[in-house]
Amino acid sequence: MEDHLAHGVFDEPFIGSWALAAGAVTRHELRHDFDRVAPDVYARKGIQLDVTGRAKAAVHWTKGEGVLVGRSAAALLGSAYVDADQPVEIALPRHRRPPPGITVIQAELTRGERCEVHGYPVTTPPRTAFDLARRLPRDQAIPALDALCRATGLDPSTVLSFADGHQGVRGCARARAVLGLVDPGAESPQESLTRLLLIDHGLPAPTTQIVVRDHGGEFLARLDMGWERWQVAVEYDGAQHWTDTAQRTKDIDRLAILAEHGWLIVRVGADLLRNRPYIVIDRVLAALNAHGVHLDPARAS
Template sequence: MGELEEPFPGSWAVAAGVVTRWELRHDFVRVFPDVYVRRGVVLDAGGVARAAAHWAKGTGVLVGRSAAALHGTRWLDPGLPAELARRGHSRPPCGIRMVKSEIDRSECCEVDGFRVTTPARTAFDIGRRLPRDEALPILDALCAATGIQARDIAEVAQHHPRARGARQLAALVPLVDGGAESPPESLTRLLLVDGGLPAPTTQLVVRDRYGVFVARLDMGWEHWRVGVEYDGAQHWTDPTQRTRDIDRLAALESLGWRIVRVDATLLYRRPHTVLDRVHAALHSQGVLMDR
């Protein structure tokens, strides 16, 4: 446990002489019953998952977002409950969501000594249980962290054809793409597909006619030379980044590319504007599509 910066069972630490009861009360805070962390340590989603596993004392399997966190998935909300699967009924403490389920051993593995569902089984559960706009960014990030692909998720689904949410999962799996580098990129791609456009290629590399690297686009259609970029706040507030973006856009336009830029306001409040601009860019490149 090193410096006890991660969650640990308090009773074990006291029995092992790692801390005294006085130290446990004054220098650490309780996360779950008999699970503590050093005072001042802020747990990420992985830390919350580990704390829940310590509370279960080896009797449960981390599933869903908690399993995804231990597999290295980024951008997970640590404020959401940890997720554990157990056989039979159980009354978990506040902050832990219990799933009544027995996970097949072939769909479990260990990460840092904790029992979790495999990446593919984790994706299967997330894709069928969460709303699609919540599930897709997590699935994209899980695929990026573990290297699994859509076909791996589909293979697990084949073994559970009657599982609740199977229909939603079947429609979502073809949209999964580990190339997305942030949740907004995933949601931008989902907006485009829901708007009737072909799925764009993610992390699209653009080179000039000599093969020299020019840019890497968040997503786009190389054949039509139309790209879509999601710009976070730093693209507008950092003067150096802003200058780079201007130069980059000029280089792309000189090669015949049309770039549609998206920010949080456009994505979440004016999605129709994004679709209008993408269609206009495609039209300017000679692409005609029904809307």
């Protein structure tokens, strides 16, 4: 058994009965060296299953019959920031009572709506995006869709075309409205929500990942989002920008260089975004006004 462990044979979840039948483990080893993570599904003791590991365990629970959907499919397709605490979502042609931590969605998927990632069945990127858009609340759907499109190279227009072929499916109209707000340029859920905040308060949709160069064409910076023609940008700064001394010094120098080249930067942190969004809007409007752009403040109330 130790040889198997040393070579990583059991680094992923597996079906216990199949491993026993193949002689890969004994009943004693299965009982003492592995944890039962779902009915007849085991993982080696000491392994903490991440979001993809839990998704793979759910597929094994269905004996390969299920297809991962929604956020679980997105995780295997490479999306970042998928919450590991969310139940695994898996589609089956017939309802089956799931164990804790797994949600079964009764659905018949066509061959063109499913694919495999490292041998595990998942919905294709367009189908995954369509399901996220129609099932999740908007402020959860947009960050998830931004991340999925960024990870897979999926164009939101492709998902809109997919939606056109699924008229009448529950949530289709909501999906179309959500998909119009997707931007794969967002590099984190917080950037997605910052962009939504600006749009919701009547500001023009910002461009994401703006590359700034000097007059000689040399690279100066890449900005989270903003309006290049007005030289105003909005940057979401994670905790490291405030707590890491080296990062803080780098940010100060970067802001000074951008200011020298005519840019005004509005910086946003977690507290501002969550608790004081009106200050973000006020600062963005003030920056735009300083550059001669006078938008109607009433639209941002």
